Amino acid sequence: MKIILTNEVSGLGAAGDVVEVRDGYARNYLVPRGFAIRWTKGGEQDVAQIRRGRKIREIATIEQANEIKGKLEGLPVALKVRAGEGGRLFGSVTPADITTAVKTAGGPDLDKRRVELGTPIKTLGSHRVSARLHPEVVATFEVEVEAA
Structure with a gap:
């Protein structure tokens, strides 16, 4: 299943990353806890917004x-x-x-x-x-x- 991470998940990626994970992991753990949302074509705008927010909070170097x-x-x-x-x-x-x-x-x-x-x-x-x-x-x- 393709998902968009909304928070940093250790071993998986940072907020705004689009990753492929097993269906059960996404459905039972990531999505209910608010760590990710399901990927959709309309979700690409969400990815851009999440990345802008991450860039502001991020330690650059x-x-x-x-x-x-x-x-x-x-x-x-x-x-x-x-x-x-x-x-x-x-x-x-x-x-x-x-x-x-x-x-x-x-x-x-x-x-x-x-x-x-x-x-x-x-x-x-x-x-x-x-x-x-x-x-x-x-x-x-x-x-x-x-x-x-």
């Missing part, structure tokens, strides 16, 4: 991505959240929370879709977080989760 990576990796990021006894959080830390904490710490403005959490952050302490800045550049930095 590897040099620019490496510069942002250097800023992120040396930045002390602290995040205050509500926690119960034993250091367990009420809920979990989301990529949006992390981007806000990075911005508050004086770091660059990140897109929450670029932040990758290996496992959900549900405890206090120091956690490693990755941000895919460019297809070839991944920044890994520490986020200190503290009780509010």
